[in-house]
Amino acid sequence: MSEVNNASPGNMIEVEDVSMMFNLGIDKGFSLKQGFVDLFSAKKRRQKKEDREKNKFWALKHVSFSVKKGEVVGFIGANGAGKSTMLKIVAGVMKPTEGKVRTYGNICPMIELGAGFDPQLTARENIYLNGAIMGYTEEFIDSKFDEIVEFSELRDFLEVPVQNFSSGMTARLAFSVATVVDPEILIVDEILSVGDIAFQSKSEKKMMEMINGGTTVLFVSHSLGQIKKLCDKIVWIERGEVRKSGGKEVCDDYLTYMNL
């Protein structure tokens, strides 16, 4: 088990001994035909049980950590190490197979922006739809509508269906909707720069504002420079386990380990 921090009052997030198992998709779902065939074959059944064991993939193994109010925590690690899974569990999208997660405060999960966009609806309609999906109230969106539109710089395209937008424009709209809140816990998965150069610097500035505004932040990035610059605490996840956690020195250890 990898203890990062002991639970104590003032924590915004407490992750306790969390493990997450996935089936690796070999027996995704269940087809009637296969089920019927397997019913009559003991060998097949045994085979299937073995397959299922092989299929089990522990994306996270006994991960524990806690985050205090206002802390900015960065997660580093190779692709498939379990970073995004960790964020999704904290955001409540997935329930961990084992262990407990407690969060105190409203969460803004910026895990994949614009996930709720409907391409056939206009930008205006999508602001409301996506806002609702993010958990905003109607009054909140009404009051922030102009701010969202201003920030996205898409006022001239409000009545255009999003399917006619370029991917950069869609990303700008999604970013503007997602960042209009003042969340107590901000969960960010690699989205700091969207759009063209001008919008990239604007969106990064906005992120910095949110992060420096006393928000508790969980943050996944492959840019170690960014991580070093922003994070108070760094957690290095490797094959589902916390390999190391601490200050900026974790980044250096990670680099050394990766032979870079």
Next chain:
Amino acid sequence: MKNLIINLKKYSFLLKQLVMRDFKVKYKRSFLGVLWSLLYPLLMTAVMAVVFSNVFKFSTPGVSYLAYLISGLTLFNYFSEASNLAMSSVVANFGLINKVYMPKYIFPLSKALFVGINFLLSLIPLYLVIIFTGTGLNIYHLLLPYSYVCLFLFTLGMGFLLSSVAVFLRDMFYIYGIIITIWTYLTPLMYDINMISPRLAFVMKFNPMYQYVNFARTIILYHNCPTAGQFAGCAVSALAVLALGTLVFKKTQDKFIYYV
């Protein structure tokens, strides 16, 4: 229960947005738009009335065959369309379920409500037929919403049940298509229940759809007040299926995410 009400209040705006999205997308590119909700059932019923009364010589003694047909089809079409959409709603929204937290029951619920709007619109052609065939109105029409509410709850229960089964068993989409076709013929929509053998007619009374259709026809065609037994039949069948659907959905929803 208290939790459910708090949740429903919290997510009512999302629910409204999802229903509105479906409604807007449905009519976005069509020339006649919402008018189709009125024309479609009217034309479909007219075609069936011509085929069944002229080719197959079906008739319903004492009442207009057209009114007989549309009073049953209005209810059955709601059930068939809403349960079908609800079934695919969870699978179709995996992209969202995977990224943002929201209660999953909201998807089948939003489909049942969305088709409910179409259902209310389809009452206009129903009443047009009632008037133009000289069937006439009566005071008991005020009781009809009772059967609509039971139909809605029944459909919602089926939606919960089907949508969770469909996650694990994709064959369900095909199987249910066949089930619905059988169900159409096992409900006395096009023929009079008195035309079939008493034994089969007895079995048919356990078909919940028969309960709602029969309730509506007692009022619309025969100008009678439904009996206490009819009231009970509607409520019991609706609540039983709703309870079953809710239970299955609740028990399985945390596993949905593994079957993306």
